[in-house]
Amino acid sequence: MKNINWIKNLKKNVGVFLDMLAENNFNYIKYSLSGDIYGRNTNWGLGQNVFMAKILYMLDLLEGIDSDKRNNLINGIKKFQDGNGYISDPLIIKLITKKRFLFFRDKSNEFELEKIRRAETRQSFSALNCLGEKPDKPFLYIPYDERSIGNFLSGFNWKYPWDAGSHFSHLLFFLKLNEI
Template identity: 30%
Template sequence: MKINLDKNLEDSIINFLNSLEKNNFEYFPVLNGVTKSGIDLNLGFSCYALKSKYILNSLDDKNLSDWVKYLNNYQTKESDFGEGSFVDKKYLNCFNNENRIKFFLKQSLNNLKLGNYELKKNILEKSIRAETKQAISTIHQVNYKNQFEYLDFPKNEYDISKFISALNWNKPWDSGAQFSALCVFSRTQLKHEEYEVAKEHLFNSITKYVDNESGAYFQGNQPSNQEVINGLMKVITGLDWIDCNMHHPKKIIDLALSINPQSEGCDIVDLVYVLYMASKKTDYKKKEIVLLFEDLTNIIFQHFILEQGAFSYFLNKSQTHYYGVKVTKGFNEADLHGTLLLTWALSMILNINENENLSWNILKP
């Protein structure tokens, strides 16, 4: 399918986003195959929509402050997940209802020493931290601030080192996400002197997990290509938030160029992001990157649903879950998450190619 990167594409994506709006600042994840949980959830999808419109330069300044106020309404002074966390109570209800039996069985297997499954409490804590990070980064992306300080994270040398060293760096995708969240929180929530201290210790801590051969961040044997690239993306986003450089941009470029691109939304945008950020540090293999981006653009447009004018997360299938909650039925239709990710990927490709047809912003996730 030949789709041009032009104003018509931009308009079609904006129209799709507008078609998903159910109330002011509240969005459905898809138009057709939405589940009851997909109807109920609000915070995450509102962040997705705001970030998408930020990329497309289509935010209405008159409504932006009200949108930020809407997001800030989810921040709680008192919470089981830490003071100042952003909590969508409907998400908690949906997660508990959908996963009750699954986690009961996992707990039972753990008790019988027949498994070593991560418990619901830990998964929920990670999910709420991720939602909090997403809300805070979204709000700061558009030059606003969250209404209460969020300080439920490690800040000093000992606590930062302890937290990061306790992560499983054999799985850098998850560990990298936790590192990235600490970086966002440190940059946006701490006073300058505290931030400078945290920044130094965050950088020193992540340096321990650099693989000097590949440039990636992990421990032990090198994980799968998908795990390595997605972990790299998370770590680099964190380093970007605290204004620190990745350790080996040329080696990262070599690694990323050696990988066969996957077709899932996250995999595409993570590969584009890693190469985009590394290429900002060096002109090394710039031509090869541009050529790969041409191939990736073709893959991205395989996700384009012409009738809806936007993108699906999977090929011929919408994103189905949001942090463990089933939000769509997986129909062959465009979805909010896929549209955000692949529009973001295209914005980086446009920037590298110095394409002046569209003036899209680059997201800072």
């Protein structure tokens, strides 16, 4: 039988690792210990904040961080919300837009970008929920009636069910969150 005693220390070791990624009382979360490509002054880092919150939640480590760190983590997510309720990292959207433009020079580029922004928003709302918070604005760019939902779902390529299913899951998440 394999020795799996290392798993007993996993929670503690992950907590130590996360502390090493966090700087200035959780005001900045590094992408990696070896160095980030983009500096602290670049408006980016949503993903790091979201995954920090979710990992702390999953490992039941949120109780171990003080309210200042928790608030900095919350604000590190909320600062990316735009006037329409989307929460997305502008640097990531910019990089993806440049890359995808080479491949999608028509309306499909907008659809792909919308899917990415919706996915980032869902992950961010979920992370805020883990922190006991709600976003400042609801996300309302989803269909609400049966016909619109049918049109939304038929817009996906169900030959790739992982993509279509993921976005169906996003829809259910937002409908529940918005109490529809």
